[in-house]
Amino acid sequence: xxxxxxxxxxxxxxxxxxxxxxxxxxxxxxxxxxxxxxxxxxxxxxxxxxxxxxxxxxxxxxxxxxxxxxxxxxxxxxxxxxxxxxxxxxxxxxxxxxxxxxxxxxxxxxxxxxxxxxxxxxxxxxxxxxxxxxxxxxxxxxxxxxxxxxxxxxxxxxxxxxxxxxxxxxxxxxxxxxxxxxxxxxxxxxxxxxxxxxxxxxxxxxxxxxxxxxxxxxxxxxxxxxxxxxxxxxxxxxxxxxxxxxxxxxxxxxxxxxxxxxxxxxxxxxxxxxxxxxxxxxxxxxxxxxxxxxxxxxxxxxxxxxxxxxxxxxxxxxxxxxxxxxxxxxxxxxxxxxxxxxxxxxxxxxxxxxxxxxxxxxxxxxxxxxxxxxxxxxxxxxxxxxxxxxxx
Numbered sequence: 120x121x122x123x124x125x126x127x128x129x130x131x132x133x134x135x136x137x138x139x140x141x142x143x144x145x146x147x148x149x150x151x152x153x154x155x156x157x158x159x160x161x162x163x164x165x166x167x168x169x170x171x172x173x174x175x176x177x178x179x180x181x182x183x184x185x186x187x188x189x190x191x192x193x194x195x196x197x198x199x200x201x202x203x204x205x206x207x208x209x210x211x212x213x214x215x216x217x218x219x220x221x222x223x224x225x226x227x228x229x230x231x232x233x234x235x236x237x238x239x240x241x242x243x244x245x246x247x248x249x250x251x252x253x254x255x256x257x258x259x260x261x262x263x264x265x266x267x268x269x270x271x272x273x274x275x276x277x278x279x280x281x282x283x284x285x286x287x288x289x290x291x292x293x294x295x296x297x298x299x300x301x302x303x304x305x306x307x308x309x310x311x312x313x314x315x316x317x318x319x320x321x322x323x324x325x326x327x328x329x330x331x332x333x334x335x336x337x338x339x340x341x342x343x344x345x346x347x348x349x350x351x352x353x354x355x356x357x358x359x360x361x362x363x364x365x366x367x368x369x370x371x372x373x374x375x376x377x378x379x380x381x382x383x384x385x386x387x388x389x390x391x392x393x394x395x396x397x398x399x400x401x402x403x404x405x406x407x408x409x410x411x412x413x414x415x416x417x418x419x420x421x422x423x424x425x426x427x428x429x430x431x432x433x434x435x436x437x438x439x440x441x442x443x444x445x446x447x448x449x450x451x452x453x454x455x456x457x458x459x460x461x462x463x464x465x466x467x468x469x470x471x472x473x474x475x476x477x478x479x480x481x482x483x484x485x486x487x488x489x490x491x492x493x494x495x496x497x498x499x500x501x502x503x504x505x506x507x508x509x510x511x
Contacts, residue, residue, distance in 0.1 A: 120377055121353055125330060126360040127346075128186050133216045133224060134176055136193040136202035142175050144205075150381055152179045153209050178209055179381060188212045188260070192219070194228035194239065196246035203251040213247055215240075215261040218290045220297075231264055231294040237275055241282050248283035260286035262324070262348075264294050269306050276310055280317040287314050288348055291325035291465070298351060299440040301474045302326050304465040307340060315344070324348035326439055329359040331454045332462075339462045351437045354395045364450075368423060368431040371396045375420050383413055390416075398430040398444045439474075 121129055142155035155176040161169045178187060189210040193199035203213045216224065217233040217240055224230030233240040244261060252259040261284060266272040279287060289310060291302035302325030314321045323345055327333060333347030349359055357374065358365040365373070371393060378389045390410065397404045406419045423431055434450040436443040445453060473481075 120357040120374060121360055122182065122186055124358040124361040124364075126186075126353075128188055128211075129183065130188045130190045130214060130348075131176065131210075133190045133192045133219055133230070134202075135224075135227075135229070136191060136195065136198045138175055139191075139202045139205055140198065142205070144209075147177075150177075150179075151181060152177050152381060155206065174385070176206065177381070180209070185211055188214045190214050190216050190262075192216050192224055192229045193243055194233065196243045199243050200246050200250045203247055207251055207255050207257055210257075212258040212260060212285075213251060214286075214288070215243060215247065215259075218262045218264045218288075220264070220294050234264060234266065234275065234294055237278050241278050244279065244282035244284055252283070252285075258285040260284050260288065262288035262290060264290045264292055264296075265303060265306055267293055269309060272306055273309060273313065276313060280314060280319055284319060286320045286322060288322040288324055291323065297440075298326070301439060301461075301468075302465055303468065304340075304462070305468055307466070311340065311342060311345060320344075320346065322346040322348050324350065326351075328352045328436060328438065328458060329364060329454055330362055332458055335459045336462060339459065339466060351440070354392070355435045355437050355442075356396065364434065366432055366447075367396060367398060367401075367435045367444075368426075368429075370435075371431065372420055372424065375416055379413060379417075386411070386413065389413075396435065398433070398435050399442060400444070401430040403429065403431060 138157075139155060142157055145154050145156060146152075147154045154174050157173045157175060159171045159173065161171050163169070176189075187210050189203070189206050189212070191199060191202060191213055193202065193215065199215070207213065215233075216230050219225070219230030221230065225232040228236065228239070233243075240261075244259065247259045251257065261279065263275065263279070266275060276287070289307070291304055291307070292298075292300060293303075307323070311321050321344075323336060323340075324347070327336065327347045327349045329349070329352065333349075336347055337343050337345060352359050356364055356367070356370050358370055374392065374396060375389075378392075382388060390407065393407050393416065394404065397407060403419055403423050406422075407416065410416045410419060423429070426432075430444050434445045434447065436445060436450070436453065438453075443453070
């Protein structure tokens with residue numbers, strides 16, 4: 120869906136190397152897709168023996184060929200190569216995830232844990248470049264987070280750039296930071312020229328909201344060649360790559376049609392994604408949440424289709440995980456006025472400077488205190504006024 124709205128490249132979710140190597144590749148003629156599946160035998164005295172088929176990875180060549188990067192989770196060069204070779208003919212590049220801070224990835228030494236083991240990280244990248252990228256003529260890339268200091272981040276980037284990768288994505292938060300916190304851009308004026316000097320392209324990630332955001336980012340950083348990766352904002356509106364994004368209603372209806380066509384069996388994923396697309400205070404949010412079948416989802420969508428009064432007619436935004444529901448005018452102001460100022464602050468801030476959210480919260484608290492003091496002063500002044508006395 121993002122590709123249909125102007126996105127150049129899409130990344131798969133992070134898929135663990137040991138998981139993908141267990142799969143079997145099949146051509147799904149019913150959906151016209153290529154599926155990587157695991158068949159698990161199920162024994163049941165009541166219902167008899169059966170096989171449960173799980174789809175680990177699915178791609179549609181008709182829609183994604185030339186634009187799909189497979190995001191790999193790995194902590195072992197050998198297994199990483201085996202996994203990449205398994206899927207490489209159905210994708211357009213392999214990206215090693217070195218930025219995910221979630222326990223499912225880091226507990227096994229993958230994701231952001233690789234930032235603490237740079238030698239292992241680089242050995243995986245070198246193996247992928249030499250044994251997959253070069254023989255298959257496909258790009259190998261990786262995504263990292265910033266380290267705590269410019270010096271340590273620069274050292275890591277220099278090591279990574281020597282592995283032969285073609286692209287580096289920089290998530291402008293540290294391993295310990297979460298998406299509710301503002302990204303840090305103050306290291307980018309040093310890191311971007313360093314990466315580009317090695318002939319490697321650069322993509323910036325971290326709270327980017329739209330296509331306009333990426334264009335504004337290029338202006339703020341004075342670089343027209345860098346790319347932008349949009350994650351959370353695209354999860355709540357895949358049309359943000361367009362110059363004219365859709366409102367929530369149109370996004371939900373289009374997304375549900377795609378799910379019906381390409382992923383009808385995975386109701387859990389459908390529900391998870393639709394609940395990301397619908398404003399939490401919309402009356403349709405709970406209706407979708409209570410849906411149990413594909414027919415239920417379509418019934419709610421049909422009801423929503425002709426409703427011009429609900430919040431789904433507005434634009435849904437996630438700004439550092441804070442959900443905003445905006446009118447067209449408010450959305451335009453947010454993208455064209457507020458966001459460039461936020462970028463300038465991200466670029467100018469120093470280590471230890473407060474997050475923008477903390478600044479706003481402090482300003483709100485100070486304003487509340489000022490209002491309280493003003494009220495108290497008015498009450499005190501009123502109590503000081505002389506009372507009228509009547510003389511007989």
